[in-house]
Amino acid sequence: MNKICKYMLLAFLILMPDVSAHAADTGAAAPDVDIKSMLFGHIGDSYSWHITKIGEKDIVIPLPVIVHSSTGWHCFLSSRLEDGPYEGLYCAEGGEFDGKIVEKDAAGNEVRPFDISITKNVAGLMINSLILVLLILGCSRWYRRHDVLKEAPAGIAAILEPVITFINDDVIKDSIPEDQSRKYAPYLLTAFFFILINNLMGIVPVFPGGANTTGNIAVTLVLALCTFVAVNLFANRHYWKDIFWPDVPWWLKVPIPLIPLTELLGIFTKPFALMIRLFANIMAGHAIILSFVSIIFITVKMGPAINGGMSFITVVFGIFMDLLELLVAFIQAYVFTMLSAVFIGLAHEGGTRKQAEAEEE
Amino acid sequence: MSLLMPDSGLLFWMLVIFLTVVAILAKWGFPVITSMVDKRRKYIDESLTLARKADEKMANLTKEHERIIGEARAEQNRLLKEAAEARDNIIRQAKAKAQDEADKLLAEARIQIEAEKESALSSIRSQIALISVNVAEKIIRKTLAEDKEQQELIRKMVDESLKMDSDTVKN
Numbered sequence: 313m314n315k316i317c318k319y320m321l322l323a324f325l326i327l328m329p330d331v332s333a334h335a336a337d338t339g340a341a342a343p344d345v346d347i348k349s350m351l352f353g354h355i356g357d358s359y360s361w362h363i364t365k366i367g368e369k370d371i372v373i374p375l376p377v378i379v380h381s382s383t384g385w386h387c388f389l390s391s392r393l394e395d396g397p398y399e400g401l402y403c404a405e406g407g408e409f410d411g412k413i414v415e416k417d418a419a420g421n422e423v424r425p426f427d428i429s430i431t432k433n434v435a436g437l438m439i440n441s442l443i444l445v446l447l448i449l450g451c452s453r454w455y456r457r458h459d460v461l462k463e464a465p466a467g468i469a470a471i472l473e474p475v476i477t478f479i480n481d482d483v484i485k486d487s488i489p490e491d492q493s494r495k496y497a498p499y500l501l502t503a504f505f506f507i508l509i510n511n512l513m514g515i516v517p518v519f520p521g522g523a524n525t526t527g528n529i530a531v532t533l534v535l536a537l538c539t540f541v542a543v544n545l546f547a548n549r550h551y552w553k554d555i556f557w558p559d560v561p562w563w564l565k566v567p568i569p570l571i572p573l574t575e576l577l578g579i580f581t582k583p584f585a586l587m588i589r590l591f592a593n594i595m596a597g598h599a600i601i602l603s604f605v606s607i608i609f610i611t612v613k614m615g616p617a618i619n620g621g622m623s624f625i626t627v628v629f630g631i632f633m634d635l636l637e638l639l640v641a642f643i644q645a646y647v648f649t650m651l652s653a654v655f656i657g658l659a660h661e662g663g664t665r666k667q668a669e670a671e672e673e
Numbered sequence: 674m675s676l677l678m679p680d681s682g683l684l685f686w687m688l689v690i691f692l693t694v695v696a697i698l699a700k701w702g703f704p705v706i707t708s709m710v711d712k713r714r715k716y717i718d719e720s721l722t723l724a725r726k727a728d729e730k731m732a733n734l735t736k737e738h739e740r741i742i743g744e745a746r747a748e749q750n751r752l753l754k755e756a757a758e759a760r761d762n763i764i765r766q767a768k769a770k771a772q773d774e775a776d777k778l779l780a781e782a783r784i785q786i787e788a789e790k791e792s793a794l795s796s797i798r799s800q801i802a803l804i805s806v807n808v809a810e811k812i813i814r815k816t817l818a819e820d821k822e823q824q825e826l827i828r829k830m831v832d833e834s835l836k837m838d839s840d841t842v843k844n
Contacts, residue, residue: 444698455705460713476710480710498698
């Protein structure tokens with residue numbers, strides 16, 4: 313029991329700083345805690361990496377802003393933007409481009425320049441990718457340096473090997489025909505570990521974690537796009553025939569191509585579902601945990617007794633949600649990989665099935 | 674709504690980062706690991722097959738051993754039996770030979786005894802004949818004087834007996 317209390321306290325302390333900083337941000341401006349902006353501030357993207365606030369001093373990692381505006385390329389640290397416009401660029405407040413860097417055009421309207429800044433999410437992606445690459449290359453280095461026939465895997469290899477073989481054997485090889493699975497395995501394994509690492513790092517509340525990468529639709533869009541390309545670019549004849557001339561009664565496809573149209577739509581809805589599923593799950597997870605934590609700050613006004621009680625309940629629920637998110641982090645990575653593998657498998661299956669049938673005959 | 678609108682900058686960087694990660698890991702990461710794991714799996718499979726074969730071979734060998742031991746034992750028994758037979762044979766033959774020898778000796782002895790007996794008998798017979806002749810002579814000399822006819826008879830009888838004697842001597 314003592315141990316559990318200690319962990320709770322620890323979790324409480326870990327969960328605290330980021331949120332308290334956000335709450336303090338808005339709390340200074342308005343007497344009420346602005347939960348919405350805190351929540352969206354955390355879930356969304358930003359030009360600097362806010363770590364915490366000690367007293368009145370914000371601890372922020374400034375990130376490079378790279379913008380191509382009407383006056384050409386601009387490249388500077390985001391800390392320059394704190395004191396108003398810099399080189400004609402500033403952060404919009406409210407309006408269509410809330411929180412984004414904008415410039416004023418000739419008519420005085422706010423317009424968005426071409427913006428490829430290293431934002432918090434980009435930095436997070438870079439850090440997570442670096443971790444991922446180091447982990448996997450460390451693992452493959454072990455295999456290069458050791459004789460697998462004589463030694464059992466140790467270190468990183470021992471941790472990663474079961475996961476890699478699980479995904480490779482139970483997900484990829486089960487879904488994709490043998491001759492094709494070797495080609496797609498590196499992409500699918502990378503996608504799995506990329507999503508898993510990003511999900512897990514998103515749960516860690518302090519730097520270098522905490523960036524809501526896989527809960528951002530741009531990230532999941534790219535992932536889904538890659539699966540879309542992987543499915544459709546190398547699909548066999550049978551796959552396209554199933555889409556444009558499926559085995560259904562003729563009247564479903566001749567005057568009005570009802571089924572072909574549906575199938576054609578299906579090409580796009582499948583990756584779209586992948587995109588939305590991952591994005592919504594991770595984003596919702598972050599939102600729920602943040603909402604729980606913000607209960608503490610909402611109930612401050614209700615007196616110490618209620619605030620204390622609610623804090624305790626919140627911490628308990630926060631721990632529960634964090635554990636659930638750990639599970640979700642794995643499940644979503646698994647589901648994305650599995651569905652990608654199934655879609656790729658479907659794009660290759662018909663041919664081999666026909667071949668198999670021909671061989672049987 | 675801003676949550677659902679992908680940001681172009683993030684999209685660009687995500688594409689760059691993800692494709693780089695895929696390229697790096699597809700070149701130096703996962704294929705190495707999966708091929709090594711496959712290699713080991715193959716090796717383990719082969720080892721298991723080999724072990725099974727070795728087991729079977731061992732079982733066969735044990736069977737073979739048992740068979741050979743059984744054969745050896747049978748051979749041993751056979752040899753022992755043969756040896757015993759040979760021994761019995763030799764003893765039997767020796768016995769028979771001894772018997773033969775004994776029989777032969779006995780037969781010779783008997784023949785000799787017979788011969789001895791024969792010669793003894795013949796000498797006894799001749800002695801008896803002489804004695805009887807003498808006795809008869811003595812009896813006859815006393816009585817022959819009395820009658821001529823009787824003397825004639827005696828002479829005749831003596832002749833006959835002499836004749837008989839000479840026959841037996843001849844024989």
